[in-house]
Amino acid sequence: GQNIDQPTEMTATEGAIVQINCTYQTSGFNGLFWYQQHAGEAPTFLSYNVLDGLEEKGRFSSFLSRSKGYSYLLLKELQMKDSASYLCAVMDSNYQLIWGAGTKLIIKP
Amino acid sequence: IAGITQAPTSQILAAGRRMTLRCTQDMRHNAMYWYRQDLGLGLRLIHYSNTAGTTGKGEVPDGYSVSRANTDDFPLTLASAVPSQTSVYFCASSPSQGAGEKLFFGSGTQLSVL
Numbered sequence: 001g002q003n004i005d006q007p008t009e010m011t012a013t014e015g016a017i018v019q020i021n022c023t024y025q026t027s028g029f030n031g032l033f034w035y036q037q038h039a040g041e042a043p044t045f046l047s048y049n050v051l052d053g054l055e056e057k058g059r060f061s062s063f064l065s066r067s068k069g070y071s072y073l074l075l076k077e078l079q080m081k082d083s084a085s086y087l088c089a090v091m092d093s094n095y096q097l098i099w100g101a102g103t104k105l106i107i108k109p
Numbered sequence: 110i111a112g113i114t115q116a117p118t119s120q121i122l123a124a125g126r127r128m129t130l131r132c133t134q135d136m137r138h139n140a141m142y143w144y145r146q147d148l149g150l151g152l153r154l155i156h157y158s159n160t161a162g163t164t165g166k167g168e169v170p171d172g173y174s175v176s177r178a179n180t181d182d183f184p185l186t187l188a189s190a191v192p193s194q195t196s197v198y199f200c201a202s203s204p205s206q207g208a209g210e211k212l213f214f215g216s217g218t219q220l221s222v223l
Contacts, residue, residue, distance in 0.1 A: 004151065030208040042199060042214035043152075050209065087152070095206050096167075099151030 004100035028093020132200035
């Protein structure tokens with residue numbers, strides 16, 4: 001079966017760095033997405049990786065290793081507004097998105 | 110402001126009743142999707158449409174139906190609601206269904222079936 005695993009919850013301190021991991025097993029691979037979802041709101045797109053390596057976008061970076069079925073989202077200089085759930089999703093060979101359950105990130109002052 | 114509009118925002122529904130969740134986008138996206146989101150589970154695809162006039166079944170289609178008469182609208186109908194359909198429903202769209210196409214989500218509908 002297809003599976004996406006990510007931690008249920010993480011806690012970090014304002015101003016610090018946090019890494020949210022995602023491992024996957026899917027039927028084929030057409031890219032990996034990270035979305036941010038604040039409580040009670042819709043998910044919004046953060047990043048897309050299809051080739052191995054690191055993609056940097058401001059305070060957020062996303063890494064992919066296809067051979068290991070592994071990705072992480074790195075958040076630097078954490079701000080209180082970064083408190084949210086972070087969703088990992090993989091596009092399979094049929095171009096369907098398989099979603100992880102999300103990681104709830106709690107930022108403490 | 111361009112985007113996706115869902116209605117209603119929330120609804121309490123008696124079991125056995127029929128309900129249609131509305132979704133409209135003004136971005137001229139070809140692909141549209143309906144997901145449900147339940148605590149502890151990832152987003153699960155109910156139905157999708159790659160272009161106007163076509164629809165397909167997702168991971169959890171039972172008890173739901175959709176139509177895509179035009180590019181902009183993609184309503185989701187629960188023919189006879191059951192308590193297990195209590196969930197948050199998100200409509201989403203993308204320019205097409207292909208590699209790298211990011212989804213744009215509506216604000217969601219909180220549905221409670223009693």
